[in-house]
Amino acid sequence: MRGSKGIDWARKLWKQSKAQWQSLTSKQAEPTSVLKDSAAPGRGKWFFLYSISSIALIGTLTITGQDYVEANLADIYPVKVGQETLGYVSSPEVLKEYTADREQKLAKQYPDVHMILPELEQSEPERAFRQKPDDSKVLALLDEKLKPVASGVELVIEGKTFAIVKDQATADKVLAEIKKPYEQKAKDSSQVAVLSADTAKPASTTVEKVEFVQKVETSDALGIQPQDVVKPDELIAKIKTGGVEPTKYTVLPGDCVSCIAEKLSVPKQVIYDKNPWIVDDQIREGDVLDLTVIKPALSVKTVEKMVENQDVQYETEVITDDTVKEGIVETISPGKNGLKQVTYELTKVNGQLVDEKIIGEEMVEKPVPAKVKKGTKVILGEGTGSFAWPVVSHSITSTFGTRWNKLHKGLDIVGNRAIVAADNGKVVSAGYKSDYGYYVLINHMNGYETMYAHMSKIETTAGTIVEKGEQIGVMGSTGDSTGVHLHFEIHKNGGLENPLKYLNH
The missing domain is CATH 2.70.70.10 (Glucose Permease (Domain IIA))
Incomplete structure (x- = not known):
């Protein structure tokens, strides 16, 4: 501003001096303004020379001052947390590097928790004269003032929060892991081909639907503590067991499987399933039985389609003979079993069959009836x-x-x-x-x-x-x-x- 005022003053003085010079050289009337009180023409010439010198000096000083100011001006960037200005840094890159480094440290410190660092306000740079930024001081204050916040995703079962995990991807992975065993085709023939125990023909089974029995939802969880977040493996175990602790029972004198089941209100099938070593209900005093009744927090329902080939028993066409004694049968032509393809719909919960129905039958090969001659004395x-x-x-x-x-x-x-x-x-x-x-x-x-x-x-x-x-x-x-x-x-x-x-x- 001072340089600008000096230029204006010099310009004004130049105009006055120029007018005075023209007056002296043309011998016109007395000059106005500053030369108004000068009586002699010689004095006016000296004033004119003085003005010219002053203008040159002020111009030089003004230009030199402007260069000096420009040389000592710099852009600095204010850093704010909320309404508080912590100081100034030299460039936006300082804050970007700080944020990346801080987030990396948080990820190492909390590998199973998603920590959110509040976003720093991007302020416009300010032009400052001979003011130096203090990056290290500002970054130290940011460590103190900028508090990370833990966030996660709630796993909600039947309207109640069951657990909090790191993020949506983790929640999806856990739920997929619970479904995974039931999405694969069953390979155990004793479980799949239960309807064809009398035939060696294998059944083909396809899983058509896999879903949870309970209503499962996820939602964002903010303002939580890092310790509230559950690791994926721990959550899977918790869902599968429902948090139930193992139950053991030592067989007493006079105990039997049915007696224990009735006494402890445990289904007999649970005793058989948990203790497959029991054969023909034989247990002895001192045997330790696993009676843990698992109550999964999530039950998986599957709908499977099973296609099975079944024999169709041939009929026997009987030609009676009243001369033949009862019980005597003579084969005229042998019969042959037919073959039909039966389609079942199996509904299971956690792998256990809860419903089955026949949804289709197709005769593949018709049976050939046998012909026999049989006595009528029956x-x-x-x-x-x-x-x-x-x-x-x-x-x-x-x-x-x-x-x-x-x-x-x-x-x-x-x-x-x-x-x-x-x-x-x-x-x-x-x-x-x-x-x-x-x-x-x-x-x-x-x-x-x-x-x-x-x-x-x-x-x-x-x-x-x-x-x-x-x-x-x-x-x-x-x-x-x-x-x-x-x-x-x-x-x-x-x-x-x-x-x-x-x-x-």
Whole structure:
């Protein structure tokens, strides 16, 4: 500003001097302004020379002053945290390097936590005269004033916060890890091909849907403490166990599997699953049983489609001969089993089957009936060799096959509660057993027997000849049963058969 004022003054003085000189050289009237009081022309010339010298001097000083000021001016950058100015740094790069270095240190200090460093305000540079920035002092103050904040992602199960993880990617990875075992095709034939225990033909299974039973959500979590964040491995273990501690039980004198299950309110299946070394319910005093009942925080539901080939039992065409004694059969032409492709939909929760249904059947190869000549001198009760459904409007709730290392010997059926004989035969036994409840056993006099179990009422007696379709009892839930249904078995020459071989679905 001083340099600018000096220039203005010099310009003014120059104008006055120029006017005075013109006055002297042209011998005009007396000059005005500064030369107004000068009486002699000689004095005016000296004043003019003085003015010229002054202008030159002031110009020189002004230019030199401006150069000096410019040489000592520099851009400095204010650093603020909130409303407080901590000082000035020499360049924005100083702050960028500081931020990158600080974030790197935080990442090393808290590898499992996402630490957020508040963003520094980008201020415009200021021009300052002979003022030096102090980078080190400002950065030291930033270490003190700039407080990092921990952030994460909440894993919310059924509306309640279950845990906090580092970020969304970690949450997604944990949830994917919980689903992973169930997204792969099951390879254990004892679990997959449970419906084909009587055939060597393998079943093909595809997983069509994998989802959580519970509602799972994620949301941002701010203002948390670093110790609130759970490591991925720890969270996976917590989800799988539900935080349940292991439970051990030492077998006492007189204990049995059923007794322990009833005494401790633990399902028998849990005892078998957790202690696979138990064979035929044999346990001894001092044995230590694992009775831990896992309650996962998240349950995985899968829907699988299983396609299985099943034999279709051929029928026998009988040509009667009243001259042939009962029981004598001559084969005219042998029969051949057919083949059908059955599609099942299996619903599982955490790998355990909770529902199964037949959603399709396709005959691949029709069975070829056998032709036999048979004597007509028969007693009442001999079966036809062709079985009818023992329940009208039937629906299968559980099929024949191995489950959890145990054989399910027949079909579980619901529908009309009236139970009828599947073929002609003679009732050889009717009564009560602890496992079957009220039951009826029919001998069909042709190598086949059928068993009907868990009845609520028996409508026949041992020794009675029954016809195909005749009512023999009422469906119930007696014996070792968890609900009203009919347990139906087919025996051939003393061995178990899959009833679906003989029944058209």
